[in-house]
Amino acid sequence: MLNRFQRALFVCSLASLPAMIYGFSNGPVPGRTGAAADGGLDCAACHRTFAPANSDPRGSLRIEAGPYTPGVAQTIRVLLSHPEAQRWGFQITARLASDETKPAGKFTQLDGFRVVCGGGAPEGNCGTNPEFLDHTRPTTFAGQTGGAVWTLEWTPPATASGEVVFFAAGNAANGNNNNQGDHIYTTSTRIAERAPCNLTTTPSITAARNGASFRDTGFALNTMVSLGGTGFQEAGGTRSVSALDIVGGRFPTELGCIAVEIDGKRAPITYVDANQINVQVPTTIALGDVGVRLLLNPGTANERRGRDFTIKLENAAPALFRFLPTSSIAAIFPATGAPAADPAQVPNAVKPKIGDIVSLFATGLGVSEPVYLAAEITPLTAQPRARDQVTVEFNGVAMSTADVLYVGLTPGSITGLWQINLRVPATATPGQNNTVVLRMGSLSSQPGVTLPVGQ
Ligand code: HEC
Numbered sequence: 152m153l154n155r156f157q158r159a160l161f162v163c164s165l166a167s168l169p170a171m172i173y174g175f176s177n178g179p180v181p182g183r184t185g186a187a188a189d190g191g192l193d194c195a196a197c198h199r200t201f202a203p204a205n206s207d208p209r210g211s212l213r214i215e216a217g218p219y220t221p222g223v224a225q226t227i228r229v230l231l232s233h234p235e236a237q238r239w240g241f242q243i244t245a246r247l248a249s250d251e252t253k254p255a256g257k258f259t260q261l262d263g264f265r266v267v268c269g270g271g272a273p274e275g276n277c278g279t280n281p282e283f284l285d286h287t288r289p290t291t292f293a294g295q296t297g298g299a300v301w302t303l304e305w306t307p308p309a310t311a312s313g314e315v316v317f318f319a320a321g322n323a324a325n326g327n328n329n330n331q332g333d334h335i336y337t338t339s340t341r342i343a344e345r346a347p348c349n350l351t352t353t354p355s356i357t358a359a360r361n362g363a364s365f366r367d368t369g370f371a372l373n374t375m376v377s378l379g380g381t382g383f384q385e386a387g388g389t390r391s392v393s394a395l396d397i398v399g400g401r402f403p404t405e406l407g408c409i410a411v412e413i414d415g416k417r418a419p420i421t422y423v424d425a426n427q428i429n430v431q432v433p434t435t436i437a438l439g440d441v442g443v444r445l446l447l448n449p450g451t452a453n454e455r456r457g458r459d460f461t462i463k464l465e466n467a468a469p470a471l472f473r474f475l476p477t478s479s480i481a482a483i484f485p486a487t488g489a490p491a492a493d494p495a496q497v498p499n500a501v502k503p504k505i506g507d508i509v510s511l512f513a514t515g516l517g518v519s520e521p522v523y524l525a526a527e528i529t530p531l532t533a534q535p536r537a538r539d540q541v542t543v544e545f546n547g548v549a550m551s552t553a554d555v556l557y558v559g560l561t562p563g564s565i566t567g568l569w570q571i572n573l574r575v576p577a578t579a580t581p582g583q584n585n586t587v588v589l590r591m592g593s594l595s596s597q598p599g600v601t602l603p604v605g606q
Pocket of ligand 1: 176177179180183184193194195196197198238239240241242291320321322324325326327328329330333
């Protein structure tokens with residue numbers, strides 16, 4: 152296994168090879184997605200070993216894209232897999248279904264990607280010529296096995312344009328720095344224009360609850376909150392946030408034609424159905440009573456506003472997530488990801504023992520250091536710890552700080568999700584459910600939630 156420094160050196164020495172003047176692994180030539188309108192060529196024109204494309208059913212290429220709203224940027228994912236490949240590349244283009252020679256919208260040239268143009272237009276500025284978004288060297292993920300996922304940003308045409316078709320080609324390569332021994336795949340996906348927002352219900356919030364404790368107190372900046380009420384969606388409508396709703400690394404503030412304002416700021420939304428909305432309290436310095444307002448069809452001519460509901464914001468609102476519907480704290484063994492609970496209550500769980508390391512999950516622990524804002528996703532490489540002191544009590548006894556290994560945001564998750572890594576203390580009672588409480592000054596997490604400890 153190369154360490155990060157060695158890997159960096161490896162990439163530099165590659166760049167000095169004479170073959171690199173062609174720069175293919177730094178992004179292929181335009182017009183190789185297999186789109187018929189471009190002549191049907193794909194990467195197999197040069198990567199010929201297993202030509203034609205899609206000849207090996209063990210691999211696959213997929214485009215994930217949801218319906219579009221004119222002019223509103225959205226996330227597109229390209230997923231390529233092959234059991235033997237060790238390096239990856241792709242090219243994608245977006246066309247009007249009504250005329251596949253015409254580009255549809257624009258790709259954002261995010262770091263690690265490159266926009267090349269058809270019709271001889273200069274790189275990065277295609278004008279009215281078709282656009283092709285490619286990998287560059289860093290996003291070939293040299294050495295990575297199993298597959299690759301590229302997360303892209305695309306802005307649809309500003310006006311209603313009917314269906315859009317994406318064409319993509321992928322190279323599941325063997326990493327030998329040449330065009331031999333690589334498996335090529337092609338695919339296409341059609342998306343529709345999203346129907347305009349036209350909810351006609353009359354919304355009303357009747358309850359606000361902390362998203363972990365479900366108590367109707369316990370609200371603070373960045374806390375996960377569950378709003379209850381009626382008329383949030385047409386009957387039967389539900390919408391959960393998906394990877395495609397995360398644009399620019401942020402959770403959406405509108406989902407299923409619903410938006411929520413807390414203290415006048417848009418709240419990130421993770422779930423909506425007719426009677427429930429899950430949101431994150433925006434990052435705010437406000438304390439005390441603030442208004443929660445619901446907007447239906449936000450930003451449109453038929454926008455409807457609900458009556459304000461009031462919640463009380465505190466500095467922090469510690470609460471532990473549970474394995475619903477039990478009172479067992481949502482805990483895992485971080486090494487395996489297996490649930491740490493009673494297998495009689497949670498399938499495939501194992502009871503932790505004294506000395507085992509477990510991760511518990513919480514919301515409402517205040518501000519992190521460094522600060523991350525509501526809607527953001529904690530980077531996988533970051534360990535932002537709670538700024539204010541959090542004491543963990545096991546069976547009413549404060550744990551020694553040596554046994555509390557980490558109290559911080561959960562990497563890869565929304566910033567409302569905190570993680571507490573602890574070593575089950577010697578003071579725990581084996582063979583019993585042990586209560587766990589988080590204390591922050593005078594505030595504490597809900598009573599009555601427990602972690603079972605095995606013999
Ligand atoms: C005109 C010929 C040509 C076309 C078309 C072409 N490539 Fe390549 N590709 C090459 C050559 C030559 C190399 C080796 C030199 C280099 O890495 O730059 C290469 C290397 C690569 C590599 C690194 C391979 C490895 O095993 O290390 C990737 C990944 C790649 N190409 C992706 C693509 C994709 C994706 C497409 C289609 C969208 C494509 N290429 C189309 C010629 C081509």
